[in-house]
Amino acid sequence: MNVVVDLGNSAAKVGIFDHQNLMEKHSFNDQKDLKVFLQSSTADNFIISSVKSEADEIAEWPLVNGKRLILRHTLPLPLTNLYKTPATLGVDRIAGVAGGKQLFPFNNCLVIDAGTCITFDFIDKDGNYRGGAISPGLRMRFQAVHTFTARLPLISPIETPELIGDSTETCIQSGVINGLVAELDGIIEQYRMKFGDLQVILCGGDARFFENKLKASIFASPDLVLVGLNSILIYNVNL
Known part of the structure; x- marks a missing residue:
């Protein structure tokens, strides 16, 4: 064991x-x-x-x-x-x-860990770990909007924000969540263009916010x- x-x-x-x-x-x-x-x-x-x-x-x-x-x-x-x-x-x-x-x-794999930070890590089909990227995570972005402005409130994430917010709260939710989804989709597409066949694996505490929103086919693996x-x-x- x-x-x-x-x-x-x-x-x-x-x-x-x-x-x-x-x-x-x-x-x-x-x-x-x-x-x-x-x-x-x-x-x-x-x-x-x-x-x-x-x-x-x-x-x-x-x-x-x-x-x-x-x-x-x-x-x-x-x-x-x-x-x-x-x-x-x-x-x-x-x-x-x-x-x-x-x-x-036997696959090129892009591992996306949606935690405190969003990390992107790439390992090719030959078992070579190449590196990746580190980006601010979901809650870190909400915190930053609040901390580095004078009047914007600290907002909690929601599952499905509208594209067009009609209040300060919903505008922040739209900007953070929809913006992060667009970022994830864009980075995945860049990897696909560079490496062709690609297996995308999503994990991390905030994975549930993204697994059904991404355009790309992904494999969710919480463990x-x-x-x-x-x-x-x-x-x-x-x-």
Whole structure:
């Protein structure tokens, strides 16, 4: 049994895998609850990906019989990393493209993670990770409109904003959400023009706002990072 942990900015996701099969998944907003869960679990192998600094401490919580790994830029990967500054590459991004390669090993893949930021990561059909782009996320854009103006309010996103807003609130909703959809469609189209056949994979906490609005055909995979972490763990176990 493999236990993988994706520790994000606001929550921790845990996946329990039997080889490549995701058997269970759990989410924790409180680190104390995460600690209780991990300390009560036994793993053959364990890996953690963290955008924070507590990975070393958390990695000691579960009882592990085999490999106990922390995803860092120095860890061997089941892909070729062509990023020029690998030490600055977010571990959640590399786990995402590893998940894309696991799901679609013979395709050009564009992984779009709609989280705090929107990240675009491209891995080609030969397993070369090329890099991508980072853009402000949905809620970050609403916050920026409010923070950097004198009178515009902080607005919450809605599922289907009108194209033409008829109030300040609906104008902000239209501008942020419809503008971001247009951005996503435009970037996907540029990748398609450059690389031809392309598999687009969408994940992240705000994916639901976009998966039915995009013109391009996409594959929604809410567990993509967990799948990628497990593939990295299996790769290292088999070294």
